[in-house]
Amino acid sequence: MLELISLLIHGIQPLLIPFCFVGAWAVIFLFIWSLWMAVRDSVSTAKQMHQIPCTNCQFFTADYRLKCTVHPSTANTEAAIDCCDYQPKTNPYLY
Template identity: 35%
Template sequence: MLSFFAWSLVLGLAWHWALGLRSLWQQSRRLHQIPCSQCRFLVNSPYLKCSVNPAAALSEQAIGCRDYEPSPWG
């Protein structure tokens, strides 16, 4: 009986870890869709990140940005 509870605890923890890793993977994939690092309007200033959309730069709001233009330098 004790081994059943021990295995239940181990499987429950493994399931919890699997769900956490899945969530982390999904969030990582979402953040890699942000195009700002390749945009010509990104200025890399700590005060003004983007000269066109400074409030949305480098955030999830920048996914699908209509003002995105690829940088000629990279």
């Protein structure tokens, strides 16, 4: 039994080096690809989140209990991107 395993290892040894080489580069490629996908997804999410106009609205209170006096359930969410009640702050020092 031990001789069979030894013979098998010596038989596949010339193939192990190319397989390990390709496997190592595949792992490196997959790691870099997953990092690239994570960066791409977070940039697209950040672009979408920066479209939310709530912080520049006169109805925004900046209080965690009541963020918006008109639509408190949708304040600072993606549903507030096209808010029909958005009014820009006329004087930011008053709010």
